[in-house]
Amino acid sequence: MRLNRLSILAVVxxxxxxxxxxxxxxxxxxxxxxxxxxxxxxxxxxxxIHQSSEIGIVLRQVYDTLVYRDPDTGAFVxxxxxxxxxxxxxxxxxxxxxxxxKFHDRTSFDAAAVGANLxxxxxxxxxxxxxxxxxxxxSGFEIIDDFTIAVRxxxxxxxxxxxxxxxxxxxxxxxxxxxxxxxxxxxxxxxTGPYRFVEYIPDQRLVVSRNSEYAWGPPFYHVAETxxxxxxxxxxxxxPATRLAAIEQGVVQVMGELQxxxxxxxxxxxxxxxxxxxxxxxxxxxxxxxxxxxxxxLTFRQALLTGTNRQSIVDTIYQGFSPAAVGSLAEGVxxxxxxxxxxxxxxxxxxxxxxxxxxxxxxxxxxxxxSNGGDLTVKVLVPPWGEYRQMVQLLQDQWRAIGVRLEPVSxxxxxxxxAKVNEGQYNLVAFTSYGVDPSYLRTYFxxxxxxxxxxxxxxxxxxxxxxxxxxxxxxxxxxRYSAIQQLIMEQALVLPLRQRVNLxxxxxxxxxxxxxxxxxxxxxxNASYDGND
Numbered sequence: 267m268r269l270n271r272l273s274i275l276a277v278v279x280x281x282x283x284x285x286x287x288x289x290x291x292x293x294x295x296x297x298x299x300x301x302x303x304x305x306x307x308x309x310x311x312x313x314x315i316h317q318s319s320e321i322g323i324v325l326r327q328v329y330d331t332l333v334y335r336d337p338d339t340g341a342f343v344x345x346x347x348x349x350x351x352x353x354x355x356x357x358x359x360x361x362x363x364x365x366x367x368k369f370h371d372r373t374s375f376d377a378a379a380v381g382a383n384l385x386x387x388x389x390x391x392x393x394x395x396x397x398x399x400x401x402x403x404x405s406g407f408e409i410i411d412d413f414t415i416a417v418r419x420x421x422x423x424x425x426x427x428x429x430x431x432x433x434x435x436x437x438x439x440x441x442x443x444x445x446x447x448x449x450x451x452x453x454x455x456x457x458t459g460p461y462r463f464v465e466y467i468p469d470q471r472l473v474v475s476r477n478s479e480y481a482w483g484p485p486f487y488h489v490a491e492t493x494x495x496x497x498x499x500x501x502x503x504x505x506p507a508t509r510l511a512a513i514e515q516g517v518v519q520v521m522g523e524l525q526x527x528x529x530x531x532x533x534x535x536x537x538x539x540x541x542x543x544x545x546x547x548x549x550x551x552x553x554x555x556x557x558x559x560x561x562x563x564l565t566f567r568q569a570l571l572t573g574t575n576r577q578s579i580v581d582t583i584y585q586g587f588s589p590a591a592v593g594s595l596a597e598g599v600x601x602x603x604x605x606x607x608x609x610x611x612x613x614x615x616x617x618x619x620x621x622x623x624x625x626x627x628x629x630x631x632x633x634x635x636x637s638n639g640g641d642l643t644v645k646v647l648v649p650p651w652g653e654y655r656q657m658v659q660l661l662q663d664q665w666r667a668i669g670v671r672l673e674p675v676s677x678x679x680x681x682x683x684x685a686k687v688n689e690g691q692y693n694l695v696a697f698t699s700y701g702v703d704p705s706y707l708r709t710y711f712x713x714x715x716x717x718x719x720x721x722x723x724x725x726x727x728x729x730x731x732x733x734x735x736x737x738x739x740x741x742x743x744x745x746r747y748s749a750i751q752q753l754i755m756e757q758a759l760v761l762p763l764r765q766r767v768n769l770x771x772x773x774x775x776x777x778x779x780x781x782x783x784x785x786x787x788x789x790x791x792n793a794s795y796d797g798n799d
Contacts, residue, residue, distance in 0.1 A: 297475070299497035300776065300795055302788075303512055303521035306651075307469050307502040312452040313434050314387050317396035319700055319786050322433040323522070324500055326787040327474055329436025329457035332361055332380070333427055334484040335783040340600070340702060342427050345484050346375065346437055346458065356422035356738055363413040367482045369439035370462045377415040381407050382440035384417070392448055399709075400429035402735070422736045424743060425705035432701075433787070460487065460791035461498065472500040476791075483791065490778065493794030513538055513771035519797065520776065520788070524769040526584045526653075537774050542587055545766040545785035546598030547700030549591030550652060552761040553710070554694050557721035560642060561693040565620050567758035570644070571610040573617030573668035579660045580764045583653050587769055591762035594754045598785070599704050601740075601747035606755025617668040628669060635669040643671040644693035647686050650678060654696045657763060687719050694761065695719050702783055704747055705735050711754065720759045727753055773797065 308318040313325050332347040347361040367375035384407055387397045402423035408416045419426065429435060439456035446454050455463040460483060461474035475497045480489075501518065503509050510528040513521040514535075524532070524540070532538050560566050576590040589597075592607040626635035626642060634641035644665075648658050655676070662672045675692065677683045687695060697717070699706045708731045709715050713723040727750060734746035754760060768786060772779055775797040780789045 297496035298493060298795055299499065300495055300519040300773075300797070301499045301501055301517065303503045303509060303518040304472075304500050305503055305506070305509070305523040307504055310452055311455075311466060311472070312448075313436050314383070314392060314394055314397045314438070315448070315452075317434075322784075322787050324472055324474065325436060325455075325457075326433045326459075326782065327461040327498065327790055328455055328459045328463050329433055329438065330367075330459050330483070331433065331436055332430045334486075335428070335431050335702065336484075336486055337780060337783045337789070338486075340783055342431065343484050343486070345431070346380075346482070350427075352738075357419045358416050359419075359426060360410070360414065360416045363415065364482050365413055367458050368479065369441070369456050369458050370477060371439050371441055371456045373439045373441040373456075375437070375458055376412050377409045378412075379440045380415050380437060381409060382443060383435075383437050386438075386443055387435070397434040400425075400432060400434055402426060402429065422738065424735055424738050425703040428701070428703040428705070432784070458482070460489075464497075469502060471502075474498050474500075480791070486792075487789065488792050490792060490794035493777070493796045495790055495793060495795050498790060509771070513773075516773070519773040519795065520779070521771040522768055522786075524771050526587050526769065529587060529769040529771070530585050532771055539772045539774055539776075541770040541772050541779070541781075543768045543770060543781045543785050544598055545596070545700055545768055546702050546783075547596055547706075547766070548594065548698040548710075548760075549596045549762040550654070550657070550696075550764045550766055551591070551594075551698055552646065552694040552696050552763070553719050554759055554761060555690075555692055555719065555721055556757075556759070558690065558693055560637065561644060563624065564758060565624060568610070569617045569620035569668065570665070570670070571758050571761055572613055572620065573665055573670070574610075574661065574761060574763075575612045575664055576763055577612070578664075579657055582660060583656050584764060584767075588764045588767045591765045593762060594707075594751050594760055595704055595747075596765040598702065598783075600702055601704055601744045603748045603751055605748055605752040609755055610758075614667050621669060626669070633666060633669065634671050641671040642669065643673050645673045645675055645691065647683060647692045647695040648674050648676050649680070649683050649696055650676070652696075657696075698766070700766075700784065700786070707731060707747075707750060708735060711750070711759070722757065722759055724753070724757075 306320040308321050310316040311321050331345045333342050334345045336343050346364055348364050350359055350361045352359055386392055387394055403420040405418045405420040410416055436457055442456035453466050460477055460480045462477050464473040464475050466472045506525050509521050509524055512518045529540050532540050554561050554567050556562055580588055580590040593605060595602040629636050646658055648654050658674045665672050677686055709717045712728050712731050730746050730750050734743050737743050775795055777794045779793040782789060
C-alpha cells in the first residue's frame, strides 16, 4: 500500500514539474506546425532597433504595417491604413486607419497607437539602427481623430510610403511598449499580424503561433482553406554546411540561403522544392576606396573592372542560379537601368594596357606590376556572409592575369568590418543594401554619408540624389536615378558581381509559399502544410 501511494505521488510530482516548465514546441502535437531554418542569429530582434534583414523573416508574420507593396505589381496597397492622402506640398501624409483591429494583447489599434510607435522609434534611448533612418525628414504627427493621423515631414521624401511598408516600421502594441523596457521588449513582442509572438531564446529558437482572429490583412493575404500553418518554430543554422542535411532529413520544412551546390543537389528531389527568389537592391558588390593608393586613380579602378570576368565567377560559384550583375542596382529595383553596362566588358589585355599607361613596369618579371619596392597590391575586406570569400579567391586569379596582387583581409563579423573601414587601410570592401526603392543610394554616394566607404565626393551626384528623394513624379525620379547609375559606373566606384538570389529549400508538403516584394520575407499565412496529418 505504501508503494502504491509513493507511485501515485511520484506521478503527481512529475506532472507538476512538466506543467511548471511549460510545453516545449516539440511536444505540441495538436497543432499544424513547421520548422523554418534561419541562417543568421542576429544580435537582437526588435524591428524598431535592429537592422538585420533576417529578423524580417519572423517579424513580417508578427506585425502589420500601415501600407504594403503588392508582391505582383509593387504597387502600394492598404495595410493598417485603409487609405491615405498627401498634401499639395508633399510634406503631410494623412492616414485613415482600419477600425476593429486588435493587437495580440487585446489592445485596440487606433491613431494613438501609431503615434506611440513613432515616438518610440524617434526616441534617442531607442537607438534605432534603421527604422529611424527610414522615416527620413520626419518632423512629427497630429492625431486628427481616433482613426486618423497626419504625419509631417520637414521636406518632400519620395520613399516615405516604401519605408512605411517595411517591417522595421511595424506597429507594436502601445500597452506592451509601456510594459517592457527598450531592452526587454524584443522578448515580449506584440503586434497585430497573422501570427502571435510566443517565445524567443537567443541562438536557439523563436516561436510564433497563428492569430485565429486575424481579419484585416492586405489584399494579397489569403488564409489557406485547409492545412493552415498554426505554429512556426524558427531555428538558427549559422553554419552553411548544416542546412542541406536539415532540409533533406525533414528537420526543417523551409531553409533559406542554401549554398548553390546544395541547391543543385536538391534539384530533382521530389520531396523538396528549390524556390529561387530574386532580391532587389544593390548587387553583391565591392565598393572601391578612392582615397587610398592605388585605387585613388580612376584609370586603375577601370582596369580592375575590365579585368574581372563576372560571368565566370557567377557560373563557377552559383551554378546557374544567379545572373551576373553589370550595374549598381539589381533587377526588381525601381528606376533601374542598364547604365554603364557596356563600359567594362571583360578584356585582360585592355586592363593591362590601362595599367601600363600609369607607368607601372614588372621589373622582377614575376607577373605583377611593381610599386613602392614590391608588387602592385590591393587590399580587400572580406566579410563571412554570402560567398564573398569564394568570389575573392576567383578575383585573385583573374587579377593576377592583369598584374595586380589581391590581398584578402578576412573580418569575422559586422562590427569588425566597420572597425576596419574606419581604419581606412583597404582598397575594396564587400557590402550591399536591399530594397525596392533606390533611395538607399544616398547612404553610399552622398558626400560624407554613413556608408560612403568609397570616399567619393561629387556635388553633381549629391544634387541628383537629393532631388531624387524629394521628387514624387516617377518620370523625374527615373531621370535622376538613371544619371546617378551612369555616374557610379563611369567613376568605377563599385565592382558589381551578381544579382542576389535567395535559394530556399521547401518541403513539397508546403503549398502556396510565396515571398513578398522585398524577396526575403515569406507570406506564411497564405501557405498550407499537410505534414502533420
